[in-house]
Amino acid sequence: MPLSSPADSPDTLNPRARLRRWWKGQTAHRQDRLAMLAPLAAVLLFLAAILSAFAYLRFEEIAREREAIHRDVEYSQQRVRLRLLEQQEQLMRFAREMAGREVSEDSFLSRAEAFSNQFPEIQSMTWMDDGFRERGSFDASGVLARSSKQSAQIRRRVEETVQNYLLVRDVLLPVYSTPRKQDNGPTLVQLHLPLIDKTRFKGDLIVTYSVDAIFRYGVPSEVTSKYAIAFLDADSKVLAGTSLVEKTLTRSILPWANPVNAYQLPVSPIGNGLSLRGQAYRTSLGVIGSGLFWLVMVLSAVTAWLLLANWRHTRRRIQAQEALIRETAFRRAMENSMLTGMRALDMHGRITYVNTAFCQMTGWSEAELVNQTAPFPYWPESDHEALRARLREELAGLIQPSGIQFRVKRKNGEIFEAHLYVSPLIDAFGQQTGWMTSMTDITEPTRVREQLAASHERFTAVLEALDASISVAPLGSHELLFANKLYRLWFGTEAQGHLQLVAEAGVPALNHSDEAQDMVDAFAGLPTSQLSDKEAESAEVYLGSLGRWLEVRTRYLSWVDGRLAQMVIATDITARRMAEEQAEIQAERAQASSRLITMGEMASSVAHELNQPLTAINNYCNGMLSRIKGNQITQNELLGALEKTGRQAHRAGQIIQRIRSFVRRSEPNRSIANVSTLVSEAVELAEIELRRRNVKLNQYVAPNLPNILVDPILIEQVLLNLLKNAAESIDTAQKPTAQRLVKLRVATTWVDDKSVVEFKVSDSGQGIAPEVMARLYEAFYSTKPEGMGIGLSLCRSIVESHLGRMKAENLYNGEAVVGCCFTFWIPNPDPLSAPPAKRSEQPGFQVPS
Structure with missing residues (x-):
């Protein structure tokens, strides 16, 4: 290997030689990009210089x-x-x-x-x-x-x-x-x-x-x-x-x-x-009004656009070449990574192509399979005649789209089950050049299918042993797809029982047509545009033919054949309904007992209340007798005295009638009631107890209150109980006369974006202890020695049965408890009603004196 001379080292090269050496070290793609960016950078620098000069002068x-x-x-x-x-x-x-x-x-x-x-x-x-x-x-x-x-x-x-x-x-x-x-x-x-x-x-x-x-x-x-x-x-x-x-x-x-x-x-x-x-005042046109400025801008923009267009065209050409290389490599990698074996035959039945998965599946190499004709090496010897007939059907295009199943022999002699799909092989000119087949090893799926069959048998045995009736039927048909043992015992083997349960439960029927099959779900094939918003619906119905109360639950499902079906599960709840009816009867008795107890506690006050009109009647009668005997009464005076006597008698009758209507036991009867009338009747009874305990009542009932759908007697019972408890709390606290005050406020308000009528009873008593607050509504729990502990529990049950809520809280002055407040509200049947708006006072102007 020749040694480089010291003159060729990077430290000894001049800047021009270094630049040339750096340029040769770049790839062709990078050289093209740099060659296109250099003129564009020069144009941008020229434009920046012109703009800077204009800006400076301006x-x-x-x-x-x-x-x-x-x-x-x-x-x-x-x-x-x-x-x-x-x-x-x-x-x-x-x-x-x-x-x-x-x-x-x-x-x-x-x-x-x-x-x-x-x-x-x-x-x-x-x-x-x-x-x-x-x-x-x-x-x-x-x-x-x-x-x-x-x-x-x-x-x-x-x-x-x-x-x-x-x-x-x-x-x-x-x-x-x-x-x-x-x-x-x-x-x-x-x-x-x-x-x-x-x-x-x-x-x-x-x-x-x-x-x-x-x-x-x-x-x-x-x-x-x-x-x-x-x-x-x-x-x-x-x-x-x-x-x-x-x-x-x-x-x-x-x-x-x-x-x-x-x-x-x-x-x-x-x-x-x-x-x-x-x-x-502006007298000059400014920078953007100058013709030279716009000329420079237009020429620079045109030059930059031409350079960018040329660079984009070159870039697209290079990208197309790279995409073609990547596509070829991707297709080859996809073919080699597929788990499905691919095999191509020409029009004469000769193997022209096999992928890697096909070779791994059969154990034969690509060289051993390509250009082979029937019988192929992977055919078992015992199946040659049958497989030849299948090959003739394949070449004739008679194979069904669902494919065929046959046995395949590996090179080591092992036999496995395979499924073969056949489709025509079309070239780029639209001409068929052969047949493309895909082969899948189904040995494991076959084993799984057998296990699923056994699991289905076990599942069916479990459904047969359930104590609920289960049935499945398709929509728009009287066919019964499935019914367990209890269903067959109750309704037989027909779908009439299934349809009867659906009708009794009030489930809306779905329109099932052939057009709906086109709108399918990607997971289960269900026509999702027609399904109910709820995934499952339930109802309690009574079937006279069986003499039973049933809880019926329905849901929609996709059957094994793809049809939309409805499953109905019916459970016998006769015993539970009987228990609920008994509980309702006991609750009604408890309500009546509570009213009787309340009136029993108020017996002395009621007697005092009745004593006043009866004493007045007696006085009027004695006075009239004395004056009649002495001939000291005129006709007009006699008529006036008789009218006063009649009014007192009518008042006594109203008190007795009001008490009778309050304490008599009757079935719950909800009706549209006027709030003001309801409150006034409850207060009329409560004032007897309030006067006996020397407690003053301060009430406020908002005007134009909407009517509410309630049982008036039950709501009056709640109000009377709360007012009586407030008076007892003040009496127990031994408050002075000026502080013995109970406030009742009735008005509309909004709770959870719903309009309601709110009843609020507050007192100036000693409040509720924290340990008592935790058990306030517990049945048979009371802080009174003679109390039964069903008053507040019954009150909350009555309010909640009217879809309302009830709460209690202490009133504070700093850290000291100065009373207690009970609040409950009843929903307003008119959802569009709103609390009345407050009137704003217009401020006036006054000149100071």
Whole structure:
């Protein structure tokens, strides 16, 4: 191997030689890419240089213009400031004269007219005393008279005047108001000058300026001729002067192409958001308006586009070559990696091609199989005649698309089962040149199929032994695909029982047509567009023919032949239904018992409640008898006494009837009930217990409450129980009379995006202990010595049976428990109803006295 000389080392080569050596070391593909990118880079650098030159010249012009407008705007602002300060000094001298009572009202008007003639920007002058009363007013231009027709503007102006008046009274310094733009009038600004007599506030001199006049007489004409000068408020709205609007399209393309130079300063001493802005008029076209700029841009873009198009064409050609090489290698690798054996025959039955999988499957090499004719080496000797007949059918194209199954002999003599599929071999010109066959070893699938058959037998034995009826039938047919032993015992071997169960369960039928078979699922072949949203449906039905209650569950499945079928599972639940009915009867008895217990506890109070009308009736009757015997009663007095006696008797009857309707045992009867009526009837019973325990009830029932679908007696029982418990809690806590209060609030609200009617009962008792809160709704658990422990448990059961919820919580004042609150809600049957909106009060305006 020759040694390289020291002159050829990289350290001794000059830059040109190093570049040449680096270029030769690159691949042809990389050299093509670099050769195309170099001209493109040169064009881009040229374009960047031109753009940089244009930008530099443009920025320099804008900078000179910016310096000029800054200088002129500052000069204009100084002129306006000096003019306003001069006027303010003269007005302050006039205000001192007014404070010293050296000016009368007539003299004020004449002096104000003189000021207006001297300073045209003064529109009006108003003299307000220390009581906010107008002593005199001068309006030079009639602007106040014109604006008086607009009540909204008068209100805003008066509000601001009052605020500035109060501010001047507090600080005793001149105050300027915020400039206000009127809809149909000039923009005004007020100067408030305090009238001070020996540090005492004697009133306010209000001078109204026109912003347009300040602009007209304050800004020099030589400045307005060169720039767009305007007065702006705090929101950058134009109050006076002119303003330029930039071209949005040009600014969106190139923000620096043709900008508008502007400078803004606050107007002193007014302040309060009033500022002076100057904008330079654009006289030049800018960078993007130059023809040379666009010519350079177009030529550069065309050159770059041509270079990119040439580079793209070369790249696509190289990519096509690489794709062809990859495709050839991929196809060859795919053929060699396939597990299915591929074999090609010509039209005469000669083997022209075999893949690697076919050789591995048979044990013969490709050289030993190609160009062979029948009998082939992998044919078992005992099957030669049958396989020759199959070969003739294959060459004649008589083999079914499902293929054929035959035995294959490996080179070592081992025999295995194989499945062969045959298809025509078509060349690139559409001509058939032979037959392509694919062969699969099915020895293992055959063994698996036998195992599946045995597993199916075991599965069928399990289904036969189940204590539930199972049946499967296709949709739209009376054929019974499967039925276990219990089904056959109940309904026989016909599909009538299956259809009866489906009909009784109320499962919607699916339309099963031939067109639906085209819309198939990729997994199971089910017409998914017609399946129910639920994967399985269940229902409880009673079959009179069997005298049993059955729980019927249905679901759709794809049968072994691909048809959509329906499976029905029916379980005997007669014993469970009987237990549920007994539980319902016990619950009804418990509800009635709870009402009887409640009325038993309230017996003394009820007796006292009835004693009042009965005593009144007795007194009326005795009085009438005494006066009749003494002939001391007239007919009108007798009729009045009889009417009062009748009312008391009617009241006693209502109390007895209300108690009877509450305690009598009846079947649950849900109906549309009025909430206000329901609450009033419950409160009528509860007030007897509340008065006995000296507890005051504060109730609020929202107006326009919707009607609810409930059993009124049960909901009244819940309300009565909660109110009675609240009174007992307050009585147990021994609260003073002022704190013995129970609050009942009924209103609509929203829970989980659903409209509900909420009942809330809160008391001022001793609350609920944490250990009691955990077992609050537990049956037969009570903290009362004489309690049975079914009240709150029964209340929650009643609320939940009406699809509602119930909760309890303590009320806190800091860390101290000051009571307890029980809340339950009933769903609103009208889902579109919403709680009534609160009315907003319109704020009024009031001038301070």
